[in-house]
Amino acid sequence: MLTVSSLVIGLVGFTVIEHFSLVDAFYMTVTTIATVGYGEVHPFSVAGRIFVSFYILYNLIVVAYLVSVLSTFIFDGELRKLFKMYRTDQEIKRFSGHIIVCGFGRNGRKAFQELRLNGARVVVVEQDEQLMKSLAEGRSGEDYDGDGVAGGKIFTVVGDATNDSVLQQAGVERASALITALPKDADNVFVALSARALNPHLKIIARASYKSSESKLLSAGADSVVMPDEIGGSHMANLVVRPEVIRFLDLISGLSADKLRLEEMNFSQMREDLHGRSIRELDVRSITGATIIGLRQADGTLLVSPPVGYIPGPGDVLLLLGNEEQIETFEVRFRQL
Template sequence: MSFLRLFRDKIFTAIFLLVSTLAIGVLGYKYVAGYDWVDAAYMTVITITTVGYGEVNPLTPEAKIFTIVLILCSVIIVGFAISVITEYIISRNSYSDLKDKKVQNKIDGLRDHIIVCGYGRNGQQAVQKLLAYRKQFVIIEMDEDLIERYDDNDDILFVHGNANEDEILEIAGIERASTLICALPEDADNLFVVLSARQLNKSLKIISRATAETSQKKLKLAGADNVIMPDKIGGDHMASLVVVPDLIEFLDNLSVVGEEDSINVEEISFDQVCQDGKERSIKDIDLRYKTGCTIIGYRAPSGKYVVNPSADQLLARDSKLIVIGRPEQIKSLHDTFGI
């Protein structure tokens, strides 16, 4: 992007020189040749553009010298302006084509990635969390100016277009994606995206934003697995801070990622803790002793959750454990089990 910014600076310089030349020409013909303002502007334009029409009135020797100087300067300035503008247009188109091709090649190489529709407030919050957990994702956004702000960030892949269109979803790799997050501001747009996405990928997990409570059921019927209402969650959260402030502040700390002295929550699968494929109990894997993390939840293959499971809880295939620990304990967990 640096060379495009350089071209933009050159364009501003060229425009400044053109305007300055016009102003000097008008003032020169006004006060050197004695023309009125209209005739002075007319003479300036036909001189700079080298059209070749005759003079409005015969020129004095001083006016002829001024015209010679104006012609020589304007030829250089106009030629410079045309070359800069032409070079900028060609370079911008070439750069855009190369960048789009590079981004598309990266998207084509993704598997089981996440597609985020809309990069507004909720979309940005989702992306920050995905970046923290190093998840692969693609953002679909219509605002081209918003996309250009992140041109220098190679960690964020954008697809410019309307997520309502099947073609745009296919460009984002909807057939290979594992999850779709609909964070568009309008419920109707989210509903349409959910319908389209479910048709294109039957196994896709879809999480949608909703504003109205009436939209929640419709989005579920359309194929959304989870429907989130940010406004409702925000209101409940504020009220909870009044009723049980210490509890809510503690729970808020659980979602903080990567900050020193913060508490982290992690989920690990059966395959990660029982790498040989043998089913074991929580006591047998001895997670607390090996890593310092504490198991606070167990998700059975059926989807049923057990809070604070006992030590005798058997870990079945396709199950998951929810663990809690300080950052250094979570790191120990990752190192111990190669996560």
Template sequence: MVKLFRSKIYFALVLMLLVLLFGVLGYRFISDYSWIDAFYMTIITVTTVGFSEVRPMGPEGKIFTVLLIITSVFIVGFAISVITEYILSRNSLQLLKKKRVKNTIEKLSDHVVVCGFGRNGMQAAERLKAYKTPFVVIERDKELIEKYDNEILFVEGDANDDEVLLEAGIKRAKFLLTALPDDATNLFVVLSARQLNEKLFVISRASLVNSQKKLVLAGANKVIMPDKIGGDHMASLVVMPDLITFMDKLSMEGGDTTNLEEVAIEDFADQVDCNSLRDLDLRRKTGCTIIGYIAPDGEYIINPEADLKLQPKSKVIVLGRPEQIKRLNEMFHIA
């Protein structure tokens, strides 16, 4: 739609330039005006300002002026209508788009709210999109929103504003990622979000070490320090490069390439007798290997024994090739 209006505007501009050229050439050769006088006469005629002519014209000049006035009136009128229609339609399209986004967000629940679409926020959004996890991004940079608004649900505004958080569906959300560059701003967002939704799982970015404890006290469940993680990763590549490279190969880009899966015991309970890890027998059925167990109280057990008793609301961490993970999901109907 926008492209169609733009082509009409270009067409109207071309017509107006042709009218000006037609007028200048006509006065120059019909009435024998100089180029400056011809341009002056064309402008006052097309714009109908009513000034007198440079000098008296003959019959040919008067007839030409009448034709120029009639032609320019229609073309200028056409140009004005096209530009007006474009402006009104653009505003209407923006309103419709915002309304559509608002309706989509209102239908979401258990989604992720991402505050900030900078370097970290953009990476988080790409990963969430790869896993087909519904999310909403709060961002105040209009240019950034216009660049990605066809791919991502945006709420324009300041994440510190409670109204903006509510518009992003914070009360129905399950997770909040605060990826703003300033620690103080992240702290205020965490405080506001925690007041609006006590059950929210909050993950915050931090730049300074002393901000970590403050963010936890404010209500953040996890605090991530990208600079620290990056430094540790580079140092680890020096100390144990092969191990870190292998860990990097455990790709978690999306559903079709992942090598790791987190599965709740309830996903198995209705289909197999799962009193212990041995009962699941995932290695034989799917080729996947259980490398971790998460107890209901949050305790992590690495490389658990096969006879480990499974408890309700616990989880297992499964390792496998992408096709094995896919087989696991299909066999046990894991979403």
């Protein structure tokens, strides 16, 4: 803008004061701005000399300002920031099977924490650039702000998650799942609708504040809808009427210090030499200490405490409960390497 204004001032000044042709005025303007000094096309009048003197001073101020802006851009980290954004974008383009979390508020941040603890690769979509910047500056390898997000790089796409281009930048076509935890239900509906259109095979989990939004989210393409406020109120009520049940659930959800872990294993992930064995013959509890609490059959039927004589088959999924050590032992002894 400053360069254009300088060019216009020069053209007008040389044309009006010295009565140069448009070509000569343009030539004198460019040589003056560039400080080349090839000489005047025609000798200047007194008024022309005064104009050129002030015109040169003006251009020196413009150059000084541009140098100042450029220095600030380079040394205050803006250039480094752009390079970092470009590098992050290139890394995300190589992701496949990752999980996208839209919205980095309390719910989104908790989801991010749990996913990272389980070794998932996560891309965050957040519109508040300042929020992500403050979190990045606060990371020091320790948990901060009590939000459970410790040190480590957060792959972030800054933008509105309701825009298709932003979801595409986050790699929605290659992602395995998407969690939309935006504050407004309408935005979550829009994200679910857009994400489903961009990736028909994507697993979509959506947050809702109101019960009336649940059906809309499911119609928009969400696989599951979670209502944190409703869950919170039900949790508090159950602490009064069935406190021990809730304490046990807290162990499973990780809200207690001595947390338990729920794990699942598809039949196809089980060691081949274990195929054809019944629940009794697998003897998971004696070998690992973990307990098979359920089994989802290939047809979708859920068996709670499956019969010991049941023989898992293709499509079945075992559901297990145990502490970290027990689940790790189960992984080593039963999962196909």
